[in-house]
Amino acid sequence: MIAIIPARGGSKGLPGKNIKELAGYPLIYYTIKAAKEANSIDRIIVSTDDKKIADIASNFGAEIPFLRPEELAADHSKAIDNYIYTVDRLNQTRTIAIDEFIVLQPTSPLRTSKDIDNAIELFYKMKAETVISVVKAEHPPTWYKKISPDGILIDYYTSVDNSQNRQEEEVTFLPNGAIFVFNFNALKKNCGYYNSKTYPYVMPQENSVDIDTPIDFQLAELLLKSKRNELI
Structure with missing residues (x-):
């Protein structure tokens, strides 16, 4: 399967985050490395508008066949x-059409090659x-609350049973931004992530850090260094 790593140059929350050094390497390195080690990935494409990102990604073994408009x-x-633009343009240069692909955001450096292979298998x-x-x-x-115009703390959801214990609450999940596997034709048709054939790949918290702020960056660095120490 083809892997697309989206890495634009602009970022307001954490400027230059996609190539900011994290535990000794540019952030994007960890996603390229995981994709290279995954058995199910045969081509790694970085989609970027930034020449510096393109050069760094190329040095780590990714392809940048064109810059993003x-x-x-x-x-x-x-x-x-x-994603649609990238695959459409890649299809113009291939004799075999790309029917499915995986998106791996560089802001999830703790996602592993095993996570990638397992999600594609699913x-x-x-x-x-x-x-x-x-x-x-x-x-x-x-548990979510909001503050009313007059400064009162109120329930975000109008029908909430505040008498329930935490153990009685239904288990819920959040997208962690690490992996998206798409059927290309379905994506073009629906122009959305979710439909009746969307399935979850559940990841542990320690692999799910999504970097958007300096605190996220510090947490990811701490976890990466901790994993390295476990291997020594």
């Missing part, structure tokens, strides 16, 4: 539009249109 690299640009086993990696939510959504 500016209109697909802005803050308001939809990720799905870029995709084929279930004849899925989409497989999305998720992590068990730390807190039930019924």
Whole structure:
């Protein structure tokens, strides 16, 4: 299967995060490494608008057959539009059409090659249109609150039973941003991530850090260094 790693140059939350050094390597290195070690990946494409990112990714063994257009690299640009553009353009240069692909965001450096292979195996086993990696939510959504215009703390959900113990709450999951496996034709048709053939690939918390802030970055570095120490 083909892997697409989206890595645009702009980032307001953490400028330059896709190539910011993390535990000795640029952030994007960890995703390229995991994809290279996955048995089910035969081609790794980095989609970027940034020449510096392209050069670094190329040095680690990824392909950058073309740079992403500016209109697909802005803050308001939809990720799905870029995935469709990338696969359409790749299909123009291939004798065999790309029917499915996996998206691996570089902001999930703790996702492993085993996670990638397992998610793709699930995709084929279930004849899925989409497989999305998720992590068990730390807190039930019924705990969420909001502040009213007059400053009062109120329930976010209007019908909440506050008498329930935590153990009685239904288990819920959150997408962790690490893995998206798509059927290309279904993605073009639906222009969305979720449908009746979307299946979850559940990942542990320690592999699910999604870097968006400096604190996320520090946590990922701590976990990476801890894993290295376990191997010594």
